[in-house]
Amino acid sequence: MDGDRAAALVEAFEPGSFLLVAPGATTAATGTRSVVAETDPDELAAQVTKQLVDTGAPIAVGALPFAPDTPAHLVIPRSVQRAGGVHPYRPSVEPWVPRRPEASHLPDGAGYRRAVAAAVSALRADDDLRKVVLARSTRLVFDEPVQLARLLPGLAATNPLGYTFATPLPDGSTLLGASPELLLERSGARVTSNPLAGSLPRGGDPSHDRANAAELLGSAKNQAEHAVVVESVVEVLRPFCRDLAVTGPSLVATPTMWHLSTRITGELLDQDVSSLRLAAALHPTPAVCGTPTQAARAAIAELEPFDRGFYSGAVGWCTADGDGQWVLAIRCAQVREREMRLFAGAGIMPDSDPVAELAETEAKLRTLLQALGL
Numbered sequence: 001m002d003g004d005r006a007a008a009l010v011e012a013f014e015p016g017s018f019l020l021v022a023p024g025a026t027t028a029a030t031g032t033r034s035v036v037a038e039t040d041p042d043e044l045a046a047q048v049t050k051q052l053v054d055t056g057a058p059i060a061v062g063a064l065p066f067a068p069d070t071p072a073h074l075v076i077p078r079s080v081q082r083a084g085g086v087h088p089y090r091p092s093v094e095p096w097v098p099r100r101p102e103a104s105h106l107p108d109g110a111g112y113r114r115a116v117a118a119a120v121s122a123l124r125a126d127d128d129l130r131k132v133v134l135a136r137s138t139r140l141v142f143d144e145p146v147q148l149a150r151l152l153p154g155l156a157a158t159n160p161l162g163y164t165f166a167t168p169l170p171d172g173s174t175l176l177g178a179s180p181e182l183l184l185e186r187s188g189a190r191v192t193s194n195p196l197a198g199s200l201p202r203g204g205d206p207s208h209d210r211a212n213a214a215e216l217l218g219s220a221k222n223q224a225e226h227a228v229v230v231e232s233v234v235e236v237l238r239p240f241c242r243d244l245a246v247t248g249p250s251l252v253a254t255p256t257m258w259h260l261s262t263r264i265t266g267e268l269l270d271q272d273v274s275s276l277r278l279a280a281a282l283h284p285t286p287a288v289c290g291t292p293t294q295a296a297r298a299a300i301a302e303l304e305p306f307d308r309g310f311y312s313g314a315v316g317w318c319t320a321d322g323d324g325q326w327v328l329a330i331r332c333a334q335v336r337e338r339e340m341r342l343f344a345g346a347g348i349m350p351d352s353d354p355v356a357e358l359a360e361t362e363a364k365l366r367t368l369l370q371a372l373g374l
């Protein structure tokens with residue numbers, strides 16, 4: 001059965017290789033024929049297509065970073081295996097149950113609330129600045145190396161609607177996560193994006209949970225935060241597509257969060273434009289950066305005390321014909337030996353409440369903390 005094949009791919013994961021477990025498809029890639037590391041989006045897409053054509057490899061896989069001056073890390077793999085969806089999925093590998101790690105936070109809770117308050121002041125003082133996404137990072141140090149192969153199956157199993165991924169980074173570390181958000185998918189001429197923005201944590205009991213969902217749908221702040229993202233995705237895709245259809249917003253749930261979600265679909269005018277080129281054009285959407293992009297980037301550089309690296313970039317794959325799937329690198333961590341750096345951000349609007357935004361990042365961090373049993 002295809003589900004069994006997909007499960008076998010998930011459970012055969014080895015550090016250094018690539019895995020993307022999407023709702024209807026599982027993609028695994030191992031080995032490195034070559035790496036494309038470019039900053040310019042046109043050059044990146046062109047080089048990846050050329051290498052795919054030259055080598056005959058079925059797909060390129062990898063990650064785009066957050067910062068525009070950091071090169072992407074795209075790998076032409078030696079071997080690719082693909083299967084359908086894995087869900088419903090019960091892992092047969094024993095989960096990794098680490099002993100409690102040492103934890104440190106950058107910034108700490110008070111520091112994050114101060115950064116949100118500063119962003120709110122900037123947003124209120126400047127009519128052009130509409131939204132800034134501020135992130136924080138939690139560093140966990142375990143007493144043994146992180147067991148990626150025993151962590152991934154559980155992460156995939158508990159996120160059936162999400163995109164569970166692991167991808168190698170240029171410094172030898174791994175980016176691992178379970179993203180709820182599809183940046184861009186291209187299949188032939190058909191293009192789909194599914195921006196999420198505007199969130200509330202899931203409630204503990206069913207009535208609290210339903211109340212949070214209703215509150216999110218009725219929240220003017222969250223609807224405005226969401227609209228900014230949809231507007232930007234439509235604006236970027238419009239020149240490439242005919243017949244853009246926008247459906248939403250509706251609610252989607254992850255195990256830890258409620259999100260506002262809009263589905264945007266279109267038909268490509270020119271099929272020479274690859275999924276990678278489109279993903280690079282969309283990136284960074286206001287779901288991870290803010291709007292306008294340059295001003296939001298400047299605010300992030302001033303208010304976030306760490307380099308995002310590949311967090312809030314994109315992870316995915318692309319064929320020589322240009323088809324592919326790219327998801328936002330969120331609900332993720334960078335893993336190296338005994339260390340995991342988790343990241344979570346929240347969209348800050350002029351009426352954001354620092355306490356609520358901190359709680360939102362705590363809930364987002366739980367995607368990985370729960371998979372670790374913490």
Ligand SMILES: C=C(O[C@H]1C=CC=C(C(=O)O)[C@@H]1O)C(=O)O
Pocket residue numbers: 133135181196197198199259286287288312330331343344345346347364
């Ligand atoms: C930036 C993150 O989430 C984004 C995606 C969905 C909802 C978001 C929000 O409501 O703030 C964020 O824009 C993250 O999880 O680190």
